[in-house]
Amino acid sequence: MMDVLLDGGLALSLPFLAWLVLHTEALSQAVVLFVAMGLMSALAWARLEAPDIALVEAAVGTGLTGALLMHTLSWTEETTPESHTRATRWVWDILAASALTGVLGWAVLVLPTDSKGLGPEVAARLADSGVEHPVTAVLLNFRGYDTLLEIAVLLVAALGARAVNPRTDRPSLETEDDPLTGELFRMMTPAVLLLAGYLVWVGAHGPGGAFQAGAILAGGGVVAILTTRMGTPRMSSRRVRWALLTGPLLFVAVAVAPLFTGGRLLEFTPRLAGTLIFVVELALTVTITLVLLMFFPGARPPKVEPEGTP
Amino acid sequence: MSSWVLYALSGMAMFSVGLVGLFAHRHVVKRILASNIMGSGVLLVLVALARRVPSGAPDPIPHALVLTGIVVSVSSTALGVALARRISRLQAAESDSARSRPEGS
Numbered sequence: 001m002m003d004v005l006l007d008g009g010l011a012l013s014l015p016f017l018a019w020l021v022l023h024t025e026a027l028s029q030a031v032v033l034f035v036a037m038g039l040m041s042a043l044a045w046a047r048l049e050a051p052d053i054a055l056v057e058a059a060v061g062t063g064l065t066g067a068l069l070m071h072t073l074s075w076t077e078e079t080t081p082e083s084h085t086r087a088t089r090w091v092w093d094i095l096a097a098s099a100l101t102g103v104l105g106w107a108v109l110v111l112p113t114d115s116k117g118l119g120p121e122v123a124a125r126l127a128d129s130g131v132e133h134p135v136t137a138v139l140l141n142f143r144g145y146d147t148l149l150e151i152a153v154l155l156v157a158a159l160g161a162r163a164v165n166p167r168t169d170r171p172s173l174e175t176e177d178d179p180l181t182g183e184l185f186r187m188m189t190p191a192v193l194l195l196a197g198y199l200v201w202v203g204a205h206g207p208g209g210a211f212q213a214g215a216i217l218a219g220g221g222v223v224a225i226l227t228t229r230m231g232t233p234r235m236s237s238r239r240v241r242w243a244l245l246t247g248p249l250l251f252v253a254v255a256v257a258p259l260f261t262g263g264r265l266l267e268f269t270p271r272l273a274g275t276l277i278f279v280v281e282l283a284l285t286v287t288i289t290l291v292l293l294m295f296f297p298g299a300r301p302p303k304v305e306p307e308g309t310p
Numbered sequence: 311m312s313s314w315v316l317y318a319l320s321g322m323a324m325f326s327v328g329l330v331g332l333f334a335h336r337h338v339v340k341r342i343l344a345s346n347i348m349g350s351g352v353l354l355v356l357v358a359l360a361r362r363v364p365s366g367a368p369d370p371i372p373h374a375l376v377l378t379g380i381v382v383s384v385s386s387t388a389l390g391v392a393l394a395r396r397i398s399r400l401q402a403a404e405s406d407s408a409r410s411r412p413e414g415s
Contacts (some may be wrong), residue, residue: 003313004313007313008314008316010317010320011316011317011319011320011349012320014320014324015320015323015324015326015327015356018323018324018328018331018347018350018351019326019327021333021343021347022327022328022331022340022344022347023331024333027337027339027340030339030340030343031339031343034343034347037347037350038350041350041354044317044320044355045352045354047313047317048313048314048317048357048358048360048361048368049361049367049368050357050360050368050373052373052375052377053353053357053376053377053380056377056380056381057380059368060380060381060384061350061383061384064384065346065384068387068388068391069339069342069343069387069391071391072339072342072391072394072395074337074398075395075398076338076339076394089334090392091359092331093331093334095325096326096330096331096345097323097326097329098323098326100322100325100326100330101319101322101323101325101326104322104325104326105318105319105322108318108319108322108355108359109318111362113361113362113364115362115363116363117360117362117363117369117371118369118371119363119366119367119368119369119370120369120398121370122369122370123367134367134370135370135373136379137370138370138371138373138374139374139377139378143371143374145374146378147378150378150381150382153381153382153385154381154382154385157385157386157388157389158385158388160389160392161367161388161389161391161392162392164392164393164395164396165392165395166397194373203410206372211353211377211380211381223393236369268348269374272334288381291335294390295384295385295391295392297392
């Protein structure tokens with residue numbers, strides 16, 4: 001009974017929160033509601049027995065996206081200009097959304113329910129994959145292409161974000177005078193490092209892995225940007241460039257290596273698979289952390305100074 | 311009704327709300343939020359479908375796809391925010407120069 005109430009409440013609250021996000025006038029309220037929605041969906045994913053996804057959602061989907069959107073608000077106007085003129089249209093919005101939900105829901109509900117899915121196949125090959133956790137096995141062994149290309153997507157997005165806003169914003173000087181935030185960061189750092197290290201290591205046996213660890217490290221990095229004098233990493237620095245390339249280069253090397261010994265692309269020999277996956281995950285953690293950190297544009301929003309003013 | 315059906319319907323509703331919002335709003339932050347909501351809806355449907363098999367553990371393949379999806383969606387959001395920031399900077403510079411020109415001439 002409790003389960004049904006919990007599931008029903010969550011399932012109802014998610015679209016409702018989504019609707020609120022899009023229909024509140026103040027943008028800061030919308031972003032706060034969006035973060036709340038992300039936390040609720042992390043809860044939903046925990047209920048659906050997907051702890052890996054719940055972890056990533058809580059850290060990346062909600063934490064970092066929320067921080068990015070909050071930062072966005074500092075340079076945009078607070079209320080949307082069209083919000084008061086379109087107050088009468090929300091009935092039509094609800095009608096359109098319900099009709100669409102009905103059609104899509106029907107399409108899913110008529111799916112055959114006797115299909116076993118790919119779960120049994122993954123379970124049958126799990127022993128050959130070198131890890132014990134099925135999601136990690138799928139990500140880094142059975143469907144390694146996806147993860148390799150995903151890293152490429154991350155790199156391209158970081159390059160694009162940096163290309164349109166090449167200047168990093170220097171940290172403001174007043175943060176160093178604040179004893180509380182600096183102390184918070186000093187106290188937090190060991191815990192963040194320990195947690196991230198544990199998540200990489202545990203990825204082989206249970207929920208965890210490079211994405212979760214990278215997200216948590218990047219979260220710590222955002223706190224560092226906001227509270228200490230550390231700026232966003234600069235693309236012009238050689239060290240930053242090499243760190244960005246650690247994951248992709250190592251992954252490509254591991255993927256290509258079997259070609260020289262008569263194997264196929266991304267084929268891991270079962271004996272070495274566990275070690276290789278761990279090394280690749282460590283390298284990916286470095287890249288993911290840095291890419292996610294570079295998305296965050298810096299401590300201070302750039303104030304556009306009117307050029308003509310004295 | 312098993313719980314995956316509830317979550318799948320909830321995901322569809324999120325997707326629909328996001329799609330309608332994407333067309334209804336013109337403000338760039340609202341549009342970024344709407345596309346994020348649509349993405350969350352799709353991912354929720356995928357995870358719910360992974361639970362469709364009545365017995366045993368959920369299907370790990372959709373889980374891996376959704377993990378990839380979340381990371382890709384945060385990078386698309388970051389790129390969108392960066393573009394929006396650039397646009398607002400250019401617009402501000404343009405309106406400033408438009409304002410200062412009549413005075414100067």
